[in-house]
Amino acid sequence: MKTDVFIGGGGIGGLTLALKLAQRGTQVILAERMAVKAPTYKGELLQPKSMQIFDELGIYEQICDRSNEIKVLDMLELSSSLQVKDQSFMDYNVLPGKYNAAYMMHHEELKAVILNAACKYNNFHYLKGTACKGYGDKTAILQKGTEKFEVEAKFFFGAEGRSSVTRKAMEVEVKQTTYNHHFLTVTFPRAKDFTDGKIISTYNRFLGLFPLPDDQVRSVYLIPPGDYKQLKEKPISHFHKLYTDLAPVVDGYVQQLSDWKKIQLMIPVMYHANSYVKGNKAIIGDACHAVHPMAGEGMNMAIQDADILGELTADMFEQKKIHPSNLKWYEHVRYKRADHVIQLSHLAALAYSFPFKPVSYIRQRTFERMEEDPILHFKQMLNVSGLGMWKENVRDRFIQGGIMPVRMKDLPKDRKELKYYTPEDDYPWKTEGLI
Ligand SMILES: Cc1cc2nc3c(=O)[nH]c(=O)nc-3n(C[C@H](O)[C@H](O)[C@H](O)COP(=O)(O)OP(=O)(O)OC[C@H]3O[C@@H](n4cnc5c(N)ncnc54)[C@H](O)[C@@H]3O)c2cc1C
Structure with a gap:
């Protein structure tokens, strides 16, 4: 078999990438080793940036119809006698624009929606119950039951999750951090x-x-543990x-x-591969990073990787500029964003990791201050949403620590929107050019 792009792994990341490429006319073969629905729980919380991506892919309405919209996360800190000591909110409404909510959807149902959308395109081929076993010179080596066969492609993308064969073939190492819970x-x-x-x-x-x-x-x-x-x-x-x-x-x-x-x-783990791309291979989603589940970001990172890599690869084929060095744009856009989310999720995990009253007090004060200070609140929700990135500075830390007073004035809508990623931030090669 021959194709433009081979994708290993039909989780949320691989399927989103396949849909994106299929819609743009790229020939795609995706191999998924499971023949039936996965029995284990996986990510179900969709952040605003993922909803924006699904909107562009034409499946936003279907997802809204089959999910529960979450506008607010209610954070309750209880006393030892289980009375409410403090209550604060993480409110998606502080995000201006259409994508100002998170959505909970059953993982397998979301996969089915993306797969059904991709299957409408003749240039997409889904190989169910087919495992990618490794790579030959210009081929992916696949196995379905006892039958072995190869797929020749110009690009090979690994979306096989934590034990990615593509990552191994690229000789990219990941060092896993575990937690005390x-x-x-x-x-x-x-x-x-x-x-x-x-x-x-x-x-x-x-x-x-x-x-x-x-x-x-x-x-x-x-x-x-x-x-x-x-x-x-x-x-x-x-x-x-x-x-x-x-x-x-x-x-x-x-x-x-x-x-x-x-x-x-x-069992929560954290890792970040030091590279996402090697030659004509690239990895996305859990194949290249895992985040502590506290912040509900893992699946969203896979979707965001798929969006950037898919748009880039489709542009490369459309413009007939298929030199593998162009894939570096994907890593250029995604690496620092993913790193920031990994750090945020890690901090959120640490805030709940130590069973001591002073830690709980600091956590409670930090959340209180975050809710009272509209700029801190916006920063927090922006970073969580994936719509943009605005790192906290020393002043923010001082406000959180109670050393400086909270700011009372909110930012106007247009100033907030300036913090959103623009199409130029997401797809910089479109203005700077491919080789
Ligand atoms: C219990 C749990 C709860 C979570 N909660 C959240 C949450 O609320 N929000 C969130 O954003 N994230 C959450 N996550 C994380 C999220 O599920 C993952 O980050 C996300 O599923 C990663 O998607 P992926 O497509 O990269 O990988 P995966 O979902 O792991 O998909 C990989 C796919 O590749 C297939 N595969 C593997 N090896 C091969 C091979 N050799 N050949 C062919 N196919 C192969 C697998 O069968 C699988 O279908 C949670 C994870 C867990 C485990």
């Missing part, structure tokens, strides 16, 4: 009117609740109580989980 994660029914996200913490406990459509809610509960096995030996009512203690809103709903089997262990 794990998570339990599970989805269960919720009340109809519980539609905004909630993050509930005490000095030594953490529960995240993210409402999905169909009156369901996805939850993550922090546990010390190694506790999962012991917890599973307890009656399921112990798990229910962990949740209802912190979140009365789930009482009567979490009890519908009758078996530990549905509750998965999630």
